[in-house]
Amino acid sequence: xxxxxxxxxxxxxxxxxxxxxxxxxxxxxxxxxxxxxxxxxxxxxxxxxxxxxxxxxxxxxxxxxxxxxxxxxxxxxxxxxxxxxxxxxxxxxxxxxxxxxxxxxxxxxxxxxxxxxxxxxxxxxxxxxxxxxxxxxxxxxxxxxxxxxxxxxxxxxxxxxxxxxxxxxxxxxxxxxxxxxxxxxxxxxxxxxxxxxxxxxxxxxxxxxxxxxxxxxxxxxxxxxxxxxxxxxxxxxxxxxxxxxxxxxxxxxxxxxxxxxxxxxxxxxxxxxx
Numbered sequence: 298x299x300x301x302x303x304x305x306x307x308x309x310x311x312x313x314x315x316x317x318x319x320x321x322x323x324x325x326x327x328x329x330x331x332x333x334x335x336x337x338x339x340x341x342x343x344x345x346x347x348x349x350x351x352x353x354x355x356x357x358x359x360x361x362x363x364x365x366x367x368x369x370x371x372x373x374x375x376x377x378x379x380x381x382x383x384x385x386x387x388x389x390x391x392x393x394x395x396x397x398x399x400x401x402x403x404x405x406x407x408x409x410x411x412x413x414x415x416x417x418x419x420x421x422x423x424x425x426x427x428x429x430x431x432x433x434x435x436x437x438x439x440x441x442x443x444x445x446x447x448x449x450x451x452x453x454x455x456x457x458x459x460x461x462x463x464x465x466x467x468x469x470x471x472x473x474x475x476x477x478x479x480x481x482x483x484x485x486x487x488x489x490x491x492x493x494x495x496x497x498x499x500x501x502x503x504x505x506x507x508x509x510x511x512x513x514x515x516x517x518x519x520x521x522x523x524x525x526x527x528x529x530x531x532x533x534x535x536x537x538x539x540x541x542x543x544x545x546x547x548x549x550x551x552x553x554x555x556x557x558x559x560x561x562x563x564x565x566x567x568x569x570x571x
Contacts, residue, residue: 383403
């Protein structure tokens with residue numbers, strides 16, 4: 298009997314050690330990221346130190362701010378396979394020991410794989426919670442844009458009870474971060490994938506097949522006329538919506554449907570092409 302008790306006790310102690318090691322490994326994984334892509338002018342800034350150029354395979358921790366210049370970009374990969382791609386003119390950082398990401402200005406695409414740690418990205422007074430999701434957040438003073446390619450994100454304003462909205466695949470929300478969160482609208486996933494610098498001429502994301510599946514769902518909805526194209530387009534970065542004329546729409550190879558219902562779908566063309 299005593300022998301059995303000792304064996305059980307030893308098993309319990311061993312399990313505790315394993316759990317402790319796993320927790321330590323998880324904490325370490327949340328404290329740094331590896332630079333997996335650098336395009337043109339990218340700087341790393343640490344407190345009380347001069348900025349230095351970023352390089353592939355360099356390590357970034359929570360005390361480091363990553364800044365991209367004009368016509369530049371970068372990619373960070375965390376140990377749990379979460380990928381963060383930075384557009385041009387972007388300032389980004391994260392908090393040690395957490396998956397709190399901070400976008401001071403610019404645009405980022407985040408691919409958080411299934412089973413990864415929960416991630417929350419903050420921009421001014423707004424935040425977006427994403428887990429097992431591929432999403433883009435763009436922020437400039439007074440304006441933001443959040444869109445989801447696959448998975449589901451929750452956009453909210455901390456400290457404002459009930460001011461939140463779930464954003465699903467092929468949906469985007471844009472507005473003023475100091476105003477109430479608006480309802481999402483649909484955007485064309487296929488168009489985004491073909492034109493965004495987050496996707497063009499870059500290695501495919503691990504979520505590529507999931508994004509393609511969501512795009513295919515949109516195509517099926519179009520064929521059933523439950524989702525209809527409009528002539529509204531967002532060119533490049535920002536949230537300005539342009540209205541294309543019939544000739545422009547034809548050149549783009551699209552069908553204009555005006556304000557058709559039940560769901561109209563603008564194109565997020567070239568999103569984050571700063």
